[in-house]
Amino acid sequence: MKSCVITGPGNSMAAYPEVREVKLWNDKREREMYDNFADLFAIIKTTEKLEKAYVRDVISAKEYEPACAKLIAQFRTLKTTLKDTVPDVERFMEAYKMDCPAAANRLLMSGVPATVEHKSASSDTGTAVAVAECVQHYITAMDSLRLNMVAVDQVHPLLSDLVSSLSKVPLLSPDFEGKVKGREWIAVLNKMGAADELNEQQVRQLQFDLESSYNAFINSLPKSSA
Structure with a gap:
């Protein structure tokens, strides 16, 4: 079981002799769930950054397409793993204050890279x-x-x-x-x-x-x- 120590404001524990331990998880299953939450959060955020980079021509279509396809595949795999704990990804995004409209469109609506969706x-x-x-x-x-x-x-x-x-x-x-x-x-x-x-x-x-x-x-x- 992992935990962290809360000492209150300031940097010296000596000034706060009574510390409070905060449990981040209680068992291995719960720890894995939070690890998966972190992975889902990271995939959504990364997809949002990738979409913006492509729109702003920071990366080429050749670089964008395989990276986006990989993120979509990872998202679908993780979504299946979390189907019981995160039945609605949009609500997950709302709960964690994730303002990622481009990622939501790419992962939840389109399901394919923009280069495929809007092929020249x-x-x-x-x-x-x-x-x-x-x-x-x-x-x-x-x-x-x-x-x-x-x-x-x-x-x-x-x-x-x-x-x-x-x-x-x-x-x-x-x-x-x-x-x-x-x-x-x-x-x-x-x-x-x-x-x-x-x-x-x-x-x-x-x-x-x-x-x-x-x-x-x-x-x-x-x-x-x-």
């Missing part, structure tokens, strides 16, 4: 290859739902890959249905634990959204690309 039209990957990737991710996601793969840790990476691949297609506008719906579903999944499963209504709605946006995707392509 120019891409190293050719349009035809990007289109093929999108088709593959659409089919994989829809087939997975039909096979009842509905746990968050099964659905989330499929939708993240889909949104990422859609961002590489220069023909699609930022408000393309598939991008918008994909980000909305990722935001929903970010509020759930990794082992949680979509209910029947959610699965049906996600299937509908995927099929609808897939058809819109195919119809948006020139005949030669489709």
Whole structure:
């Protein structure tokens, strides 16, 4: 059990012979919980600093993207660990006076780095290859739902890959249905634990959204690309 000694104002313990011991934790489990709280706090704060650095052009997109992706992955892992003690991350941020709107958006809403979310039209990957990737991710996601793969840790990476691949297609506008719906579903999944499963209504709605946006995707392509 770790503790600290409170001696009152001043630096001399001699002036305050009666000291009071403050317990920071009572057992190993409680200590681990507070360590996890500290890690969560640090991840959120670091993400906020990273987002601001990217917006202010302090770091390049090449440096930003892997660092942001790592923080998002760490956040999701820790969020699952703390699902019982921190069921609502936004309330955690309020309790600890964390004014981190950029981090909240990146970790709780978007779920992907800004470079992926707002991919520029120019891409190293050719349009035809990007289109093929999108088709593959659409089919994989829809087939997975039909096979009842509905746990968050099964659905989330499929939708993240889909949104990422859609961002590489220069023909699609930022408000393309598939991008918008994909980000909305990722935001929903970010509020759930990794082992949680979509209910029947959610699965049906996600299937509908995927099929609808897939058809819109195919119809948006020139005949030669489709």
